[in-house]
Amino acid sequence: MNLHNEMPATRAPKKKPDLQRPLDELVELYATVPDKAFRYCPGCGLGMAQSAIMRAFHRVGVDITKVATAGGSGCYSVMGHYFQSSHIHGSHGRGCAYATGLKLARPELTVLTLQGDGDLLAIGGNHFIHAARRNIDITVICFNNYNFGDTGGQFAPTTPLGSKTDTSSLGMPEPAFDACKLAIGAGAGFVARSTVAHPAHLTKMIADAIEWKGFAFVEVLQHCHVLWGRRNGMPEAMDMMRFYTDNSVLNPSRIPEDEHFDIPVYSEDEKNVKFVLGVLHKERKPEFTEEYAKLRAKAMAKMPGKVQS
Amino acid sequence: MSKAGRSFTVEISESRCRSCAVCWEICEPKVLGWKPPLNKAIVTDLEACTGCRLCEWLCPDWAIVVRPTVPERSEAAAPERSEAVS
Ligand SMILES: Cc1ncc(C[n+]2csc(CCOP(=O)(O)OP(=O)(O)O)c2C)c(N)n1
Ligand code: SF4
Numbered sequence: 001m002n003l004h005n006e007m008p009a010t011r012a013p014k015k016k017p018d019l020q021r022p023l024d025e026l027v028e029l030y031a032t033v034p035d036k037a038f039r040y041c042p043g044c045g046l047g048m049a050q051s052a053i054m055r056a057f058h059r060v061g062v063d064i065t066k067v068a069t070a071g072g073s074g075c076y077s078v079m080g081h082y083f084q085s086s087h088i089h090g091s092h093g094r095g096c097a098y099a100t101g102l103k104l105a106r107p108e109l110t111v112l113t114l115q116g117d118g119d120l121l122a123i124g125g126n127h128f129i130h131a132a133r134r135n136i137d138i139t140v141i142c143f144n145n146y147n148f149g150d151t152g153g154q155f156a157p158t159t160p161l162g163s164k165t166d167t168s169s170l171g172m173p174e175p176a177f178d179a180c181k182l183a184i185g186a187g188a189g190f191v192a193r194s195t196v197a198h199p200a201h202l203t204k205m206i207a208d209a210i211e212w213k214g215f216a217f218v219e220v221l222q223h224c225h226v227l228w229g230r231r232n233g234m235p236e237a238m239d240m241m242r243f244y245t246d247n248s249v250l251n252p253s254r255i256p257e258d259e260h261f262d263i264p265v266y267s268e269d270e271k272n273v274k275f276v277l278g279v280l281h282k283e284r285k286p287e288f289t290e291e292y293a294k295l296r297a298k299a300m301a302k303m304p305g306k307v308q309s
Numbered sequence: 310m311s312k313a314g315r316s317f318t319v320e321i322s323e324s325r326c327r328s329c330a331v332c333w334e335i336c337e338p339k340v341l342g343w344k345p346p347l348n349k350a351i352v353t354d355l356e357a358c359t360g361c362r363l364c365e366w367l368c369p370d371w372a373i374v375v376r377p378t379v380p381e382r383s384e385a386a387a388p389e390r391s392e393a394v395s
């Protein structure tokens with residue numbers, strides 16, 4: 001008997017991924033790149049976020065054939081088609097609903113949603129908070145570009161107070177959602193924020209979210225220089241990337257209450273911006289697909305004549 | 310060539326590049342530049358490349374591939390950077 005053949009494959013220590021692997025090799029493993037350019041505008045943060053997601057797949061070591069993504073409408077919505085994973089390109093705002101159904105039916109899959117800020121927090125707000133409350137094992141990635149990009153740059157629930165958009169040309173009069181605080185309040189187990197200008201940090205946050213068992217949320221600050229940036233004095237991609245790096249605080253252990261300020265405010269005389277990046281919340285609680293399986297087993301046991309599942 | 314004595318190749322796909330200016334603005338050692346009239350990115354000073362990979366990671370059109378010239382990519386080489394643009 002050969003001892004080596006008896007060793008279960010799972011015993012082997014997990015091989016560390018090569019984090020410096022060149023892009024073309026990663027593309028071969030995880031992506032399907034179109035012959036023509038991506039559908040985003042030149043310089044758009046979505047292409048950068050997509051690159052970070054691919055590297056997060058590699059970092060976690062996922063089997064891409066066991067990954068499924070879901071999303072709705074928006075500039076970001078083509079992203080799911082650029083990976084080798086399966087993708088549900090569904091109706092606007094319903095990513096969390098598709099992901100919930102998919103995960104319940106196929107718990108062995110790694111399920112992510114790829115959603116815009118308008119998609120997730122406006123029309124899809126209810127799906128989002130209830131998926132978070134259930135603590136179902138999915139990863140929700142929100143591309144926050146402060147507006148409805150695909151439809152021409154109207155304001156979204158994330159548009160910073162006082163900033164200009166197509167439908168708030170004199171300045172947004174409403175305060176914005178802090179998507180991370182919303183996720184924590186709704187019950188998400190893992191909540192993190194990063195920006196496209198911090199690619200290594202962003203990759204780590206997404207990888208940690210994928211590995212987290214339970215509902216994980218990552219807010220990605222992703223620039224839309226073409227619509228939001230241009231209207232707010234940052235017309236180039238690099239202007240907005242400098243805006244993110246200049247105003248970010250990485251992983252503070254403690255934030256003074258009056259300084260904790262994640263949502264930018266714009267006004268003529270005062271610009272109050274400070275982004276807190278990193279893992280903002282971690283909490284272990286029962287995971288929904290497992291709880292549901294237990295419930296199902298209980299119900300089956302009670303069935304007269306013991307139906308086999 | 311980087312301080313550690315390693316050297317790199319930087320390949321830019323002219324057809325994928327859409328002249329967004331991100332790569333040559335973030336490349337601190339000024340390895341990258343642009344070529345009129347379409348202002349597509351080009352390599353101007355390969356010797357200066359430190360292999361930091363920021364251009365490869367941030368190119369939104371995935372037009373850049375950075376490779377060590379000696380294929381000795383050890384797992385421990387090149388620690389990950391936490392902050393991107395400075
Ligand atoms: C049910 C429904 N309502 C409205 C729309 C129109 N619509 C398409 S994309 C979009 C907003 C997308 O904004 P966001 O989710 O922030 O994505 P972005 O384009 O900014 O990436 C809207 C309102 C739609 N497609 N379907
Ligand atoms: S409109 Fe904005 S978010 Fe949409 S692709 Fe263009 S730059 Fe990106």
Ligand code: SF4
Nearest residue numbers: 326327329330332368
């Ligand atoms: S970042 Fe990419 S698309 Fe932009 S100029 Fe450089 S090579 Fe071209």
Ligand code: SF4
Nearest residue numbers: 336358359361362364
């Ligand atoms: S790897 Fe770094 S140093 Fe080399 S060209 Fe890219 S950004 Fe410049």
Ligand SMILES: [Mg+2]
Nearest residue numbers: 116117147149
């Ligand atoms: Mg948006």
